[in-house]
Each structure stands twice: as C-alpha cells, then as structure tokens.
Amino acid sequence: SAVISQKPSRDICQRGTSLTIQCQVDSQVTMMFWYRQQPGQSLTLIATANQGSEATYESGFVIDKFPISRPNLTFSTLTVSNMSPEDSSIYLCSVLYGLDRYTEAFFGQGTRLTVV
Amino acid sequence: AQKVTQAQTEISVVEKEDVTLDCVYETRDTTYYLFWYKQPPSGELVFLIRRNSFDEQNEISGRYSWNFQKSTSSFNFTITASQVVDSAVYFCALIFNAGNMLTFGGGTRLMVKP
Numbered sequence: 001s002a003v004i005s006q007k008p009s010r011d012i013c014q015r016g017t018s019l020t021i022q023c024q025v026d027s028q029v030t031m032m033f034w035y036r037q038q039p040g041q042s043l044t045l046i047a048t049a050n051q052g053s054e055a056t057y058e059s060g061f062v063i064d065k066f067p068i069s070r071p072n073l074t075f076s077t078l079t080v081s082n083m084s085p086e087d088s089s090i091y092l093c094s095v096l097y098g099l100d101r102y103t104e105a106f107f108g109q110g111t112r113l114t115v116v
Numbered sequence: 117a118q119k120v121t122q123a124q125t126e127i128s129v130v131e132k133e134d135v136t137l138d139c140v141y142e143t144r145d146t147t148y149y150l151f152w153y154k155q156p157p158s159g160e161l162v163f164l165i166r167r168n169s170f171d172e173q174n175e176i177s178g179r180y181s182w183n184f185q186k187s188t189s190s191f192n193f194t195i196t197a198s199q200v201v202d203s204a205v206y207f208c209a210l211i212f213n214a215g216n217m218l219t220f221g222g223g224t225r226l227m228v229k230p
Contacts, residue, residue: 033217042207043220090159094218096211105151105211105218107161 002027002095006108013083013115020079021111023093028073034066037090037110046091049076083115118143118212122221129198130229137193137224139208145169149211150184150191151218156204164206167191198228 003026013019023032034046046066047055055068069077080087093108121140129135141150152164165175167184175182179196195202208221 042222043218045217048217092161096217104166105163105209107153110159110161112159 001104002029002097002106004093004095004106004108006093006111008111009109010112011114013113015084015115017083018079018081019083019113020077021091021093023076023078023108025074025095029095029097030073031096032070032076033094033096034068034076034078035092035094037092039088043092046078080113083113085115088113088115118145118210118219120208120210120219120221122206122208122224124224125222126225126227128227128229131200132197133228134194134196135198135226135228137195137206137208137226139191139193139221141189141191141208141210143189143210143212145212151209151211152182152191152193153207153209154204155207155223161207164193195226198226200228200230202226203228 005024007022011019030050032049035043036046037043045058046061047057047068049055049068049070051070051073057063065081067079076093078091091111091113095106097104119142123138127135148169150167154162154164165182172184172186174184181194183192191208203226205223205225207223209218211218
C-alpha cells in the first residue's frame with residue numbers, strides 16, 4: 001500500500017495569487033495524478049506527472065495555469081496560478097500501484113482551496 | 117467511448133433501509149478495474165472495493181455488497197440496513213488500461229435520515 005501526505009489540507013487565498021500544493025508518497029511510484037473536484041462535482045483529471053519528463057495535461061488544463069513539478073519518484077507539486085474564485089475546489093493527488101489484478105489507487109487527503 | 121455513469125445524483129433514505137447505488141460503464145477494453153469510493157463531508161476519498169474485469173464474483177463486506185455484471189456493464193453497490201454515518205457521496209470509477217488514470221462517475225449523494 002501507499003501512504004500519501006498532501007498539504008496544505010485547506011487554504012483561503014486572494015484572487016490573483018498562487019498556491020503550491022505538495023504531495024509526498026512513502027514509496028517510489030512512476031506516475032502521479034492530480035485531480036480537481038469543483039463544488040458538487042465529480043473528480044476531473046488535471047494532469048499526469050511522470051518523473052523526469054513534463055507533465056501530460058488533460059483537455060482544458062494548461063501548464064501556465066497549473067504548473068507541475070516532479071523532482072523525484074516520491075514527490076510532486078501542483079501550483080494553481082493567478083487564482084480566481086472559479087479555482088475554488090478540492091485538489092487531490094493520486095498514485096497507482098501495480099499493473100495487474102492487484103492494481104490499487106491511493107489518494108491524498110485533498111486540499112480544499114477557497115479563492116476570495 | 118469510455119465512461120462511467122452514475123444515474124442517481126442524489127438518494128435519500130431513512131435509517132435501516134437498504135439502498136442500491138447504480139454504476140454503469142462503457143469500455144472497449146477487455147481488462148479493466150472497477151472501484152467504489154466514499155467521500156464524506158471532510159473531503160477525503162475512502163477506498164471501498166476494487167474488482168477486476170476477469171473476476172465476476174460478487175462480494176459482501178459487512179453491510180456492503182457489490183454486484184458486478186459484465187453482461188450489463190454494471191457494478192452496483194448495496195448498503196444493507198443503512199446508517200446515518202453512511203451519508204456521503206459515493207463514486208464509482210474505472211481504470212481502463214493498466215497503468216492509466218481513474219475515470220470517475222458523477223457520484224451519488226446518499227443522505228440517510230434518522
């Protein structure tokens with residue numbers, strides 16, 4: 001199994017500022033995933049972060065708005081840049097273990113962001 | 117198209133009632149993994165179950181049970197004798213290709229009233 005530590009757990013930010021969310025995993029993983037959950041909505045994948053290469057962004061998400069770092073196999077950050085109230089969401093990081101019948105998906109505790 | 121559909125956006129029951137949450141998926145892949153997660157008001161995702169596409173055995177865990185039917189592409193979740201603490205949003209999700217990301221359904225908000 002994997003233990004994921006995500007911080008901050010919540011923050012209230014002023015519009016126009018940026019927030020960096022950190023995700024630390026207790027073991028090495030190849031891929032890390034960042035999701036956004038807008039109020040009352042489901043989870044939407046923002047990007048996949050692989051160590052040693054640039055993150056792969058899903059449609060509707062761009063690197064300038066959501067830059068991601070992946071300096072090693074246990075750590076990643078997601079920055080929400082130039083925030084507006086529409087960015088108020090829960091942001092979650094996730095990892096997968098296994099490529100066979102024992103595939104598991106683990107999530108961080110989430111970062112609840114409010115932009116005012 | 118590959119997607120997960122949870123047609124019930126919100127369900128309200130009275131405590132001790134049984135309730136079934138529906139999940140229907142679409143995929144062309146023969147190997148995939150199905151998940152159910154619970155999200156209480158605190159926001160974290162709580163893992164409930166994982167089922168592989170080649171294992172159609174249904175599963176029971178206490179008051180929870182899951183019915184996986186490949187013939188109808190469904191993976192339904194039943195809570196027996198519901199309790200107030202079961203109130204949460206429940207998500208069904210899939211990994212369509214080994215090593216790929218999760219695709220989530222829209223979620224079902226379950227409210228259990230005393």
